[in-house]
Amino acid sequence: MIYDVIIVGSGSVGAAAGCYATINNLNVLMIDAHHPPHNQGSHHGKTRLIRYAYAEGDRYVPLLQRSKVLWEALEKTSATTLFRRSGVLSIAPIDSPLIPKLVDSAKTWSIDVETLTASDIMQRWETFVIPQEYHGVLDKDAGYLYSEKAVEQWIRLAQEQGCAQLFNCPVESISHYDDLYRVTTADGDYTARKIIITAGSWAKKLLPDLPISPVRKVMAWFQSDGRFSHHTHFPAFTAQLTDGSQYYGFPAEEDQLKVARYDGGQPLNDATECLPFGQYPTDGRECFTFLKQFLPGQSACLFGQACSHDNSPDGDFIIDYLDEDKTGLVISGLSGHGFKCAPALGEIASQFAMGNEIETIISPFRLTRFDKS
Structure with a gap:
């Protein structure tokens, strides 16, 4: 055949x-x-973010807009919940170009976003602790997918x-x-x-x-509580820190808050090198710096998973x-x-x-x- x-x-x-x-x-x-x-x-790893205001470039927005239509169609055809609209809050230092890029993307493509100061963020979501030298933008129609x-x-x-x-x-x-x-x-x-x-x-x-350069990445789930749930309108989020490190996370489900670091990771030459979560000393603690500063009060890491990214130059x-x-x-x-x-x-x-x-x-x-x- x-x-x-x-x-x-x-x-x-x-x-x-x-x-x-x-x-x-x-x-x-x-x-x-x-x-x-x-x-x-x-x-x-159960979930992935979907954002519409996109600092990575205008060339992605048509793909995102078409994907939105197709995600909705797949939900309807399969009679399965695949998307949860939680909003995605992006946080970065005031002197970083990230938030202005997101705002520009939103203006160009008529995406519904809201800019927020550090004080605004903490007033709306009391679980966040945001230094005054940071600000953010909320992509209101964004959220996460059940991958x-x-x-x-x-x-x-x-x-x-x-x-x-x-x-x-x-x-x-x-x-x-x-x-x-x-x-x-x-x-x-x-x-x-x-x-x-x-x-x-x-x-x-x-x-x-x-x-492409394959890289091992890890995701971790931390003991949480109802304050971080989508039921209390806690958003999915991304954060860029002053040292350039990048993190992202999701509203807690079953009192488990999923957080991961976007940058870094271990280079891979073969699938056998993508070792399970916990095989590297940093696996369970690479998000601690972010959590301690921005979401204090989280308990120990419950479990994690390792995956691979196919990074282009x-x-x-x-x-x-x-x-x-x-x-x-x-x-x-x-x-x-x-x-x-x-x-x-x-x-x-x-x-x-x-x-x-x-x-x-x-x-x-x-x-x-x-x-x-």
Whole structure:
């Protein structure tokens, strides 16, 4: 059998791509080294933030706006709650460019935000302690997504529509010949007219020249109480400290407050190096500095999880063709901020598989931006 498209890596973007391509009547094979949703990539840990005012650049806002529509559609189709609107509060030093960038993004794209002084923040959320040299902005319609549930629904819907799925089966190699792609796995060889590689941190094993740097990251859950719950309107949040370190967190669920550090991490060369939470001395305490200063009173770390980020050199997504005939596509380098855009990225991949034009959409994310000439 020759498939219309093979998708290598079926986590967040791959799961969405497989679902949308199958719904559009393509003959699709999804492959993953594990059974998604799983804890061997970047989509686990229960939740991910979604923000609309975006300091990372205007090129992301159309992806976010389209993703918002697709997230709502997936919720309706799957009859599953995938998004919780909590607002996202971003905090940074007054002399940092972060908050002005968020405000500019909001003005450009008519996003509903509210700027707040340190005193404003502490008056509204008494659990925060904010130094006067900080300020913030609240992205009112933002919130967080239930990431593993979302992947589970895409996988289920794809299967119900007739998508072939080969899970718990690592890809050994990919070759391109006679206008076809051959994917070699432990289960045998599979052939398709087109291929989409969405293998996260492990895409570099299949595409050695891909300029990504896999990094091990950890998330931790701390004993909390009802004051930090979405029921009391506690927001999801991001924070940039004066030393440049960056943190983010979510309203507590079941008296567990999830917090993580965005920067840093341990470089990875292989999936076996992504050790479980607790295997590094810093794992349980890397958020203590932030918590002690901004959310004092939190108890001990209850548990944590480790995941991997596929960081690009500039922190921006990588979306590009694999060959001159444009029959292969890679989506990688999501650099720890890609899950919120997974529906739009999956839709782009499915449009590629159908032979539709995607040049304009992907032009800011192509590999040519790294050319030295």
